[in-house]
Amino acid sequence: MTTTPTARPAPFRVGFVTGATPDKWGRTWRDRRREPLELVPVVEEEQETRLRDGSLDMVLARLPVDRDGVHCVPLYDEVAVVVAGVDHFVAAADEVELADLAEEQLVLPHPSGWTPDADQLAWPAMSQRDAIETVAAGTGVAIVPMSVARLYNRKDVVTRPVVDVAPTTIGLTWLVEYDDERCQAFVGVVRGRSARSSRG
Template sequence: MTLRIAFTPGATPDKWARAWRDRRSESLELLPIEESEQRSVLDQGRADMVLARLPVEGDDLLCIPLYEELPVVVVGLEHPLSVYDEVSVADLADEQFVLGVPAEVSAASPQLDFPPMSTRDAIEVAASGTGVVVVPLSVARLHHRKDVVHKVVTDLPSTRIGLVWLKDSDDDRTQAFVGVVRGRTARSSRE
């Protein structure tokens, strides 16, 4: 039976998938999803587990936090912030945000109405010099372009990636994948 692991943009399941395939005879399927689908893929049975950007709400879930991601602002090469080593929320106060305004940034600055768009499209708009985008570092790397740079925003909270699954689906297979993610060896007594 195939273990299906969904993953949100920027999450990197490769090292765990390789370890699984080296140790286990059961097949593993990796399913890229949008962040908005993290919960629904579990509820709909399309995935057994999700490498998700936390939090994912629900008392019926099990979760192992894995790592934190730094927030970055993505700007075009000609943008004044492109020469900074890092930026603060205060540096972003007068910026035009293409994809949502972080709560920590003053929303008092004039905002254009951008239509809903993907992160990739938002970064393309930022490349044109029309605005800026704040995303986790892994997402900025995923959508890297030669005409943009990203700078760490020092005083925004980091985001976390975690492994999430339904309590009702907790079984030997999910626990075996938990063991892989936690770095247990094939000879571990918990494996």
């Protein structure tokens, strides 16, 4: 007599934007749950697309996102920092303001739309990693969340907080139409609820 193998449950797929660190939540999930969990890195430009097309169940996203049909739990703020070469003048400062960077080349567009007063070169589109490599070569500066700067940290760059740039926020997002028990269980993990806690 043959038996049909029991199908493994589909993986629960949680995306995380560059700089987010979901490992501790992943460990807690695996300690508590039978369903396999996949943590999937995503770049900021695709975080919402991957959520809405169903390829990810939840996303640790860098806000803002379109809230139409999307649940969102803001989790923590990220300080904005300027990344510059080690010989740049910002290396001598503890923190800077945007006015201090008015004559710089900004190699990566800033989400706020701020640009330096100096005429800007026609920079090609580049990833955050590429931007920091460009900065390390001594060309221009980049303003990124501190978590991104830490991820791509190099010995040939320095980072300093930019005090008049609003922090960005990491939030846990998922679609309203797919708000199931697994999503609520992961919310509980992220919020630090115990395994026996009820939803709320």
